[in-house]
Amino acid sequence: xxxxxxxxxxxxxxxxxxxxxxxxxxxxxxxxxxxxxxxxxxxxxxxxxxxxxxxxxxxxxxxxxxxxxxxxxxxxxxxxxxxxxxxxxxxxxxxxxxxxxxxxxxxxxxxxxxxxxxxxxxxxxxxxxxxxxxxxxxxxxxxxxxxxxxxxxxxxxxxxxxxxxxxxxxxxxxxxxxxxxxxxxxxxxxxxxxxxxxxxxxxxxxxxxxxxxxxxxxxxxxxxxxxxxxxxxxxxxxxxx
Numbered sequence: 699x700x701x702x703x704x705x706x707x708x709x710x711x712x713x714x715x716x717x718x719x720x721x722x723x724x725x726x727x728x729x730x731x732x733x734x735x736x737x738x739x740x741x742x743x744x745x746x747x748x749x750x751x752x753x754x755x756x757x758x759x760x761x762x763x764x765x766x767x768x769x770x771x772x773x774x775x776x777x778x779x780x781x782x783x784x785x786x787x788x789x790x791x792x793x794x795x796x797x798x799x800x801x802x803x804x805x806x807x808x809x810x811x812x813x814x815x816x817x818x819x820x821x822x823x824x825x826x827x828x829x830x831x832x833x834x835x836x837x838x839x840x841x842x843x844x845x846x847x848x849x850x851x852x853x854x855x856x857x858x859x860x861x862x863x864x865x866x867x868x869x870x871x872x873x874x875x876x877x878x879x880x881x882x883x884x885x886x887x888x889x890x891x892x893x894x895x896x897x898x899x900x901x902x903x904x905x906x907x908x909x910x911x912x913x914x915x916x917x918x919x920x921x922x923x924x925x926x927x928x929x930x931x932x933x934x935x936x937x938x939x
Contacts, residue, residue: 714761714769721757721775724750724782728790735794740848741905743794747841748899750786754779780821788817791844795861800847801854809861813840816865831879832927836867846920849901850913873931875923882930882937887923894919 727750734743757779761767766775795801796810817838820826828834843864847857877887897916901908908916930936 710764710769713764714766715773717757717761717764717766718770718773718775718778720753720760721778721782724753724786727753728782728785731786731790732793735790735797738797740794740798741902743790744845744848744902747786747790747845748902750782751841754783754786784817784821787841788814788838791840795844795847795857798848800852800857801861805854805858809858812861812865813838816868820868827876828873830882831876832873832931833876834871834873835869836864836872837874837876838868840864842920842923845898846917848906849898849908850917851906873927875927875930877923880927880930881939883926887926890919890922894923 727746731743731746731750734740734746761775766773792810792813795813796806799806801809817840820835820838823835826834826837843860846852847860850856852860875887877884877891880887894916897912897919900912901916904912
């Protein structure tokens, strides 16, 4: 009598499921980040977040290449991706903000609470993307925002203003850039992303003891990425072909 009914798994399914495993690995990277943040090793935490961001950047193109949705229709890569994104883009950066006490007591706790609640609501928005692939509303990339606050060694007032404004912008119809999918000014946008990443990596290598020129360049490139979507929204001919 057969207890188990074994069947050979097609290679296409194995290949497709391996992409889900790649995406899910972001949860382990987030866990390593939680451990680091709980021990106030924020440099290590941001390295783990950076690696998670890399995984998030490559798993989508790979999934489309191997046709994951067609091969494994009963497994939702979108759901898995949203779970990992919420943890790495929102929950862990909010925890780091709270752990650092950057805004002081009790405001670091309040700011972290604002971040996690507003972001959870944003993830339920089915209309977060425009026809040009801009995000409508601040796309809860708190990993980038909180990282910038750490690099610039922001004051409590500055940090609270940035968090509060970003939370409000989450629910306003202001466009924010998707640097890869938005076609307008794409070469310039990708170049600025490269500069931001390079200077951010340099700041981590320097353990946040970053020279002024690097901080200025990092913050300036971050402001560009934060604002350019809204600028392109209000000047629709800018960068259009």
